[in-house]
Amino acid sequence: MTTIIDGKAVAKKVNAATQTAVAELEQQGIKPGIAVIIVGEDPASQIYVRNKNRKATKLGMHSVVRQLPVTTTQAELLSIIAEYNSDASIHGILVQSPLPKQINEPLITMAIDPKKDVDGFHPTNMGKLITNFPGNYPVANTPRGIMTLLAEYGIDPAGKQAVVIGRSTIVGKPMAALLTNANATVTVAHSRTKDLKALARTADILVVATGIAHLITGADIKPGATVIDVGMDRDADGKLVGDVDFDSAQGVAGFITPVPGGVGPMTIATLMQTTVELAKWSDLSE
Ligand SMILES: NC(=O)C1=CN([C@@H]2O[C@H](COP(=O)(O)OP(=O)(O)OC[C@H]3O[C@@H](n4cnc5c(N)ncnc54)[C@H](OP(=O)(O)O)[C@@H]3O)[C@@H](O)[C@H]2O)C=CC1
Ligand SMILES: Nc1nc(=O)c2c([nH]1)NC[C@@H]1CN(c3ccc(C(=O)N[C@@H](CCC(=O)O)C(=O)O)cc3)C=[N+]21
Numbered sequence: 001m002t003t004i005i006d007g008k009a010v011a012k013k014v015n016a017a018t019q020t021a022v023a024e025l026e027q028q029g030i031k032p033g034i035a036v037i038i039v040g041e042d043p044a045s046q047i048y049v050r051n052k053n054r055k056a057t058k059l060g061m062h063s064v065v066r067q068l069p070v071t072t073t074q075a076e077l078l079s080i081i082a083e084y085n086s087d088a089s090i091h092g093i094l095v096q097s098p099l100p101k102q103i104n105e106p107l108i109t110m111a112i113d114p115k116k117d118v119d120g121f122h123p124t125n126m127g128k129l130i131t132n133f134p135g136n137y138p139v140a141n142t143p144r145g146i147m148t149l150l151a152e153y154g155i156d157p158a159g160k161q162a163v164v165i166g167r168s169t170i171v172g173k174p175m176a177a178l179l180t181n182a183n184a185t186v187t188v189a190h191s192r193t194k195d196l197k198a199l200a201r202t203a204d205i206l207v208v209a210t211g212i213a214h215l216i217t218g219a220d221i222k223p224g225a226t227v228i229d230v231g232m233d234r235d236a237d238g239k240l241v242g243d244v245d246f247d248s249a250q251g252v253a254g255f256i257t258p259v260p261g262g263v264g265p266m267t268i269a270t271l272m273q274t275t276v277e278l279a280k281w282s283d284l285s286e
């Protein structure tokens, strides 16, 4: 029997807690604020940004969307980041990926104040994650949301074999760090990995984040394994599908996240959670 992990339901729970936290902060005169900067007109990005803005507003936060033309220069983007870095009404800054070619993405990531780095991509915050540093700092929302899903379904990574397919800054690397910190034995796979499918079959927890539709099928899954599908891909008919072939995986996996309705809603909910935390932490003296 395969349990379908209901990301929408867990996201609802997380959002309810966020709403409460926003109300508490209001008592202290703080309204959590997020600024999302989007360069160009990538259609998928437009959808995500709209979803984030809607959710933030609904939860009672201050939300700013800054749409910039695809021709924006590195210097212009840096000056807009500097503006939000010194804007006390903004606690979280997110620069939507992908960025046009003239923009140096790592340098943009570095320019965001680590205390306002709502994606958790700044090397300071990534470094803290890797070293399992104590204290408060933002962690990449997609992998963090996945850890929330695992906890909600009583899946403890400790002692388990985890395989993460994908090594991006946004998903694969922070996912591997979180699972390692949670005492899983983690293998990270990527496009140069040999015999990927045999490796996938060793996983008790399999996280797939490649952007390749239906890369993993039921035959590549250990019976009873937990399968987390991060992919947001289009099939031949333009339908939204994941990196895992859901139909063949069902009946083999113990737990599986659907696309849509799995990891995606958790990413947004966790982003809102992180924004509120940044607002809270900004008020703590250190
Ligand atoms: N649901 C959500 O909230 C989110 C969904 N996504 C989705 O997740 C997917 C991955 O996103 P992201 O991490 O940003 O993507 P990237 O393109 O940055 O990274 C993809 C990774 O997959 C690896 N890869 C590519 N092809 C293969 C292959 N054939 N076999 C094994 N590994 C392969 C790449 O290897 P190499 O490093 O060697 O190139 C790379 O490490 C996309 O579909 C994206 O849309 C992303 C973020 C959030
Ligand atoms: N700096 C930055 N941070 C990000 O976190 C970031 C980014 N750039 N660039 C793009 C990816 C992708 N991403 C998603 C967000 C929401 C859904 C989402 O809401 N998905 C829903 C609905 C999908 C739909 O219906 O289209 C679902 O899976 O059910 C998916 C993917 C965040 N990303």
Ligand SMILES: [Mg+2]
Binding pocket: 007, 258, 259, 260, 261, 262, 263, 264, 265
């Ligand atoms: Mg999903």
